Amino acid sequence: MNPYVPLLIMAAAALVLAFGGLGASAILGPSKKSRTKADNYECGIDPTSDKLDAGRFPVRYYLVAMTFIIFDIEVVFMYPWAVSFNQLGLFGLVAMLTFIALITVPYIYEWRRGGLDY
Numbered sequence: 852m853n854p855y856v857p858l859l860i861m862a863a864a865a866l867v868l869a870f871g872g873l874g875a876s877a878i879l880g881p882s883k884k885s886r887t888k889a890d891n892y893e894c895g896i897d898p899t900s901d902k903l904d905a906g907r908f909p910v911r912y913y914l915v916a917m918t919f920i921i922f923d924i925e926v927v928f929m930y931p932w933a934v935s936f937n938q939l940g941l942f943g944l945v946a947m948l949t950f951i952a953l954i955t956v957p958y959i960y961e962w963r964r965g966g967l968d969y
Contacts, residue, residue, distance in 0.1 A: 918961055925954045 932939070932947050939946075961967060
């Protein structure tokens with residue numbers, strides 16, 4: 852048996868689930884159109900020109916989202932290290948401690964400037 856067959860079966864199952872969910876929501880979901888549903892929505896701010904001219908557009912929501920993505924990627928890099936911890940030895944430990952120290956610096960900076968207070 853070809854070693855790629857299980858991978859192809861899993862990819863096909865993922866595609867069936869993804870497109871099946873989209874198709875089911877299109878068929879079973881409500882399809883009543885309204886002007887309110889068609890409007891853009893930006894974290895509770897009404898996107899009209901008079902509101903945008905009144906002052907700065909708050910981007911705090913997007914900054915919190917980007918901070919989450921950055922620190923989420925940090926955790927993704929820790930998984931392979933944790934799996935191969937025994938094979939890497941002292942070099943792997945020092946490399947990961949350096950990585951954690953480098954990521955801790957922006958975390959403390961973000962925490963002190965109030966970026967995590969939402």
